[in-house]
Amino acid sequence: MDCIFEFTKRQHRGLMILLDFSQTMIGCFMSIGRGRVVVEEDLLRHTVLNSIRQYRRQFREYDASGFVICCDSKLNWRKESFPEYKGNRKKKKADDTTDWTSLYAFLDEMIKDLRENFPYKVIQVDRAEADDIIAVLNEHVAVNPTLIISSDKDFLQLHKYEGVVQYSPLMKKFITGDPAESLYEKVIRGDAGDGVPNILSSDDTLITDGKRQKPVTKKKLELWRGKKPEEFCTEDMLRNYHRNKAMVDLSETPESIRINIINQFEEQVPKSGKLMSYFVEKRLNDLMKHISDF
Numbered sequence: 378m379d380c381i382f383e384f385t386k387r388q389h390r391g392l393m394i395l396l397d398f399s400q401t402m403i404g405c406f407m408s409i410g411r412g413r414v415v416v417e418e419d420l421l422r423h424t425v426l427n428s429i430r431q432y433r434r435q436f437r438e439y440d441a442s443g444f445v446i447c448c449d450s451k452l453n454w455r456k457e458s459f460p461e462y463k464g465n466r467k468k469k470k471a472d473d474t475t476d477w478t479s480l481y482a483f484l485d486e487m488i489k490d491l492r493e494n495f496p497y498k499v500i501q502v503d504r505a506e507a508d509d510i511i512a513v514l515n516e517h518v519a520v521n522p523t524l525i526i527s528s529d530k531d532f533l534q535l536h537k538y539e540g541v542v543q544y545s546p547l548m549k550k551f552i553t554g555d556p557a558e559s560l561y562e563k564v565i566r567g568d569a570g571d572g573v574p575n576i577l578s579s580d581d582t583l584i585t586d587g588k589r590q591k592p593v594t595k596k597k598l599e600l601w602r603g604k605k606p607e608e609f610c611t612e613d614m615l616r617n618y619h620r621n622k623a624m625v626d627l628s629e630t631p632e633s634i635r636i637n638i639i640n641q642f643e644e645q646v647p648k649s650g651k652l653m654s655y656f657v658e659k660r661l662n663d664l665m666k667h668i669s670d671f
Contacts, residue, residue, distance in 0.1 A: 392436075392524060395445050396432065397507050397529060398507060401429075403480075404546060410475075421483065423664065425487060428546070445498045447514075448488050454634060458624075459573075459623070461583070494652060494655040495671065508531060510638050512627035514638065522542070533555075534557075535627065564576070573624045575590050575593045575617075577591035578591050606619075653665075
């Protein structure tokens, strides 16, 4: 994989790094939680910022021309279109004892702190997920090589753009895959993690106790591959196919949201010169020793 990076480096100048921030925050919380349910803000702040520092240091050799922090909005256009979207996550959260309210409040605080004190663009757009921001910016600046920092394999579909690579913090390695095949399987099989059933199953399948999806076999996947959905779908299947495509295909982001993402990216000016005072205020003494890494 390093060979691919070296190739893109020779062919282009500069590299944009896109960080999936919500995943970073929750990943850091889980790594330090060890079963604890209380959000220890000072420790979590240090861990999140140290992760950002390590990413910048680790990938600095690629001469990054921009480090962009991509954040979820509280509102979500996908849920407006498909109310069951991520509905299964809500049920799981209700069953555990984690203080999710405090964690999300601290997430908002960190986004505000990063925007006001750090030399990065911090993009958060109403009704958009970080996925939308990462996808739109990949297309918007597709002339440059781009590094996505996220363990989410939904981004494999974006590897179709020249120079795009993806690093998984969870696996601590670059991940690869066939963009077209990844998207095809996501549309057909759905995304159980996001509450999106396969095309053979009804909207409420993954949020209804005792209800199971109708199986999509490898034989069916092979039989349908390369065909237009109208050629193999019943009326209900076709309806579900379009439901799934809207939910998982990152090119389906509404145009109004795409415009807002690009406008915010182009207009936002990262803050500089505020790191020292911020580190002093938050008593980030250990990180202050490495302030040049930020």
